[in-house]
Amino acid sequence: MAKRWHLLTAIFAIVALLSACQPVQAPDAAGGEPEATEAAAVETTIPVVTLTVSDGRLEAPAEIPSGIVAVTVQGGDPENMPELAKLNDGVTMVQVNEALAQPDPMAALPLVTLLGSTGNSVDGQVIYDLAPGGYVAVYFPAEGPPQSTAISAGEPSGATAPVADVNVALVDFNFAMPDTISAGPHVWQIDNMGGQWHEMPILKLNEGVTVDDLIAMMAEAGPGGPEGPPPFEMVAFWSPMSAGQRALVTFDLPPGEYTVLCFLPDLNGDMSPHLAHGMVRTLTVE
Template sequence: MSGSINLSQVRTARWLPGLLLMLLFSLSACQPVQAPAASAIPAFTIAVSDDAVSAPEVVPGGIVRVTIQNNSSIPMDIGLARVLEGSTSEEVIALAQGGEEAFIPLLTKASFLPSVNPVDPGAERWFYVDLRTGVFVVDAAEHVEGMPGAGALHLNAVFSADEIVGVTEPVADVAVDMVNFAYAMPDEIQAGPQLWQFTNSGEQWHMMFVVDLAEGAGV
């Protein structure tokens, strides 16, 4: 069955076996152990209601703190994507509605940024990201496990970052270096709130997905 593509829930298509797509993830709900001064990093908020996504038309470029608020009545999956040069936000939004066959074309039009899912009603999440400059799409849909079904309602907003403002890097507790599908990171990580930094030092486009294993489960 063909369904729409939620930018916050990128999944492998059935016709592309063996492709493991990893979703870039930051521990957005956690307060960093060593937070930079509040005024050092620009911030803005994206709010989702039952029928709309609200975001500033223009946001600071560079390193920013993004807060996602779910003011709707249902759990939501909310993702961001950068519109690639030569493409338009209208094309990205249309392809996100296009089902599994539109997945590869979508990758030629947009670059996925951090996402948060699910976000419960009344909850908020946040993360740091280096937006640089460009045009961005917000995609929000009701939380589901797996690919949203055909006809799933997507709410969208478009914003731009025209000028580099944020140049202060937050202090990370854990650094993960992604090098051509290998991961350089500590073997052991302390429990508790942390800020993770993900860097792609390889030559290939990279994504990463972090999961919490159920008790008794193995890798």
Template structure:
């Protein structure tokens, strides 16, 4: 997000602190309710203009040449798209706290796709936003990657979407990730139920360490970002407001990973949550290793 330059500097401290943190692990499958297809291109979203209220599974496919994600927000009554974008330029943390963050798909590489099931509980104007910066550090939304759509009240007799069965429950708190004790995360298709217990807005971005790389390599790269990144985007769940839940559909391969939240904290001078300790390494193991 516009977590850009300050995020990179402050995240270094959190990563170094996380080196001694225990690694984790887990297992799963997936399914969702009514579906919306979205394409992320350079620099726009191709998406429906109207969606009914209720639990909805968004499938984001990155058809561009750069990494992209999709953050969903609902504008409060009286706020325009232009007004919100102006607020973002002034102070990202304050601007995000002024809208309802309803989730979204974390960063994907070109050609990749992922699903997220979220609750569009209220009618209104929603925005799809990509905060991922380009090579010059300019957020994609500043290049036009913002799309508005309307959420309309579903008919009273409309069929209710069936929620996915969660393989793992993750709680987001100020400032950390809470997972069940002793959980083992195994490879394959799975669904994680991600709930924000706040009070600030939170996200769960997922990255896989590149082959042969360690958390020390990640910390070194963030201190001096030269050459290929030692982490590979693996999607995840974009930010939700306190009390909201989303279901992220993952397909994980064995390896070492980390989850982090980069949302800036209005209560902590805009520091990214990762710099406040909201980062956690975990490990995905082969199914044959789970005995």
């Protein structure tokens, strides 16, 4: 099959935007002093926002809470999920839609802040701490133009985020994370503490394939990346996330030895994939 494998294709391309100038998400407005008037034992349930792909069409609610929110996707392909992004200050949906209509939808990247997402979470959810304001859900169907839906985040949910037991910091250019974790479900907290965008595919390389092989294949490929069957199995995937963003997701990885790396181009530098700058490491699940 001619499917491109390094995921820098249109889907993630949108995302590819920019990096350098992503605003850091606003400080957690909902995280201050709890309302002390009610019984402290009452915990607010995390509201669930559902993005739906039905017959190739993206649907999303127009209004959602800000603060701690779970986002889930119904329908669609785990390897081609709708992505949620925040509109950068002053950016309008008209501008985003005009950019998405360009031959290269990468044109939308400077306009938004990518939140990152996955099709591999145990519960089908990703938890974010959303600043109030305008967001866009974007979906790149297998055929036809990109689709977008405007979403406005209003009053804080008042919910509290779960406590993570695996912490990953994405930096330029590495993953600060444990070398070894136990098998079974873990709540991962993913923070992009770098200066540009990063992603986190978790791969099982095919027998005999090395990271240097991947770097060479990407260097030889044309725009859009290598074609053909990937020389690895994608065990889990965290999609491109802008600098300053945080999310929580529950992964349940089977025991094994995995390669964690970032294929995204160095937008602030020579455009070579981050793994070529050393953004690759091994994760053992036992």
